Amino acid sequence: MKKMIKIVCLLATTSLLAATPIYATQKSNKSAEKTQAVTVADITKMVDDSIAKTKKLLPYLDDFPHKTVTIDEGGDKTVRVLLKKNEDEEKILPNVVLWLDKKTGELKRFRLLNDANTDESLAKGETAVEQATAFLKQWYGEDMRGYRYNPYLSHTIGVPFSKVVNGLFYPSQSLRITVDSAGRITEGGQAPVPDSNFNYPVPEIEETRFDDPKDAIPVEEMETLVASMMTLSHDGDTFIYQPMFSGYIDAKTGKGLEIRQANYETPGPIVHVKPSGATFSVKTKEDAASYLKKERGIQATAADIREEAARDETKKRFWWKEGTEQEALVQADAATGEVVAYFTIDTEQNETKSVTREQARLLAIKEVEKYLPSGTTELMEIVNHRSENWRGNMFTFAPLHQGIPNLSHAFTVNIHGDQVTDFFGATKAKLAAKPTEVAKVVSAEQAAKAFLKENPLQLIYFYPKDNGKQAVLTYQAKQGYSLTKINAVTGKIIEPKNE
Numbered sequence: 001m002k003k004m005i006k007i008v009c010l011l012a013t014t015s016l017l018a019a020t021p022i023y024a025t026q027k028s029n030k031s032a033e034k035t036q037a038v039t040v041a042d043i044t045k046m047v048d049d050s051i052a053k054t055k056k057l058l059p060y061l062d063d064f065p066h067k068t069v070t071i072d073e074g075g076d077k078t079v080r081v082l083l084k085k086n087e088d089e090e091k092i093l094p095n096v097v098l099w100l101d102k103k104t105g106e107l108k109r110f111r112l113l114n115d116a117n118t119d120e121s122l123a124k125g126e127t128a129v130e131q132a133t134a135f136l137k138q139w140y141g142e143d144m145r146g147y148r149y150n151p152y153l154s155h156t157i158g159v160p161f162s163k164v165v166n167g168l169f170y171p172s173q174s175l176r177i178t179v180d181s182a183g184r185i186t187e188g189g190q191a192p193v194p195d196s197n198f199n200y201p202v203p204e205i206e207e208t209r210f211d212d213p214k215d216a217i218p219v220e221e222m223e224t225l226v227a228s229m230m231t232l233s234h235d236g237d238t239f240i241y242q243p244m245f246s247g248y249i250d251a252k253t254g255k256g257l258e259i260r261q262a263n264y265e266t267p268g269p270i271v272h273v274k275p276s277g278a279t280f281s282v283k284t285k286e287d288a289a290s291y292l293k294k295e296r297g298i299q300a301t302a303a304d305i306r307e308e309a310a311r312d313e314t315k316k317r318f319w320w321k322e323g324t325e326q327e328a329l330v331q332a333d334a335a336t337g338e339v340v341a342y343f344t345i346d347t348e349q350n351e352t353k354s355v356t357r358e359q360a361r362l363l364a365i366k367e368v369e370k371y372l373p374s375g376t377t378e379l380m381e382i383v384n385h386r387s388e389n390w391r392g393n394m395f396t397f398a399p400l401h402q403g404i405p406n407l408s409h410a411f412t413v414n415i416h417g418d419q420v421t422d423f424f425g426a427t428k429a430k431l432a433a434k435p436t437e438v439a440k441v442v443s444a445e446q447a448a449k450a451f452l453k454e455n456p457l458q459l460i461y462f463y464p465k466d467n468g469k470q471a472v473l474t475y476q477a478k479q480g481y482s483l484t485k486i487n488a489v490t491g492k493i494i495e496p497k498n499e
Contacts, residue, residue: 003329043079047067047079057107058185059094066083068084080097082096083097097113127478144161150162152169158177158187160174162174165205173202192453208471210473216459217251218460219457219475225249230242230448232404233406240485242392247264247476247481249475250476257474259464265382267382268382271365274369289302292320292328298344304320310331314333314334315330327345329342329343339394340425344422355418360418371428375432376431379397380397381400384412392415401435409430411424447488449480455481462476
């Protein structure tokens, strides 16, 4: 059972205004009460001493004289200190939160939160990096405890710093410093790799084994290995090469790492299908209500449906009970009325019987067969690697032309329980589209060369979840690598269209 100690006091005074409540398993005998009282006194002194030191780093703490201290003895090894400007419990913002080491009182993390905390309020560019670096030196010392500014990581939530081992970045041990536009440091401390789901425990760096960087395959030899991860596809118009891997490659073996915390796709098996011959035409609110009743078991009426033009003017949207917990959307082609997408957040529908992954896969294939053009016999399954926190079962199937998948017009289905909660597809014409025949396409090696020129690999150390005490020598592609597409006819990068 967790034992919580909560202390509320004023920084301006040395006395304890409220040494209680002390929650959970508090013993009733006098000796236990005496021990508990000593603990509270020790914690109070430790917190006060820590705040006094932290004020040298963060002078604005003087504006937050009221504090609440919370200790979760069943949780991590920190003391959480909430600082506010007054005792008004209704007025939450602004506030400052400090996380202190439970034993030593050392400042581990901090965050200033107020109504002005937005992306627009943050400092940008080199100025932010210089200010964050200067602050970290003041906090950690000139050597910054082995952390260095990491320009390869995202700056969306602060300036990132990573440990450096053997001259290589180790992003699994990272922290960030956030600077606002006024030059004030608003957040700092250890954090997961920015823009990732790598928020799992990582062993202390002193306990971790790191292979010699000399053991890595030379980056010049990675071209052939990356070529094996380039998938030839088409979009109904031309042929395309796309990278399909996690973005992490074991630098000693050249094999792609399977990362359970990342979202990425890889080519899967060929699936034999038989179109059902069903036809759905949704051009009016009445049509949408009929589709929801017959196909989704939703007792919808036209009066409850709102029709709108989609951003893509070739499509129309029909919303049922928009903004409620039973919301549903039907999206149809504006010209033909073909249903190309469906979505619902009906919580009652989602609470259905559980099915195995394979049972859900068969349900997804059956759903796709309703929308396929006649004559379709095979699809390629695209394996969706999703974060381990992903709920439900997602499946993607791509039409094939001479064994080459059309990834631009693939069909994605989500199954929750034994129900289809959403899908996204295309019209039969787009699913059946075939690119203009060409004499030949460039090799996967040539495509890999273009890809690597645009996305140079970085040699780092990476710690996969539950990997014992061993960090992995890894080649990492830069963030956003999966959006890179290469024209397979010209061998050149396809520039993204500005929407």
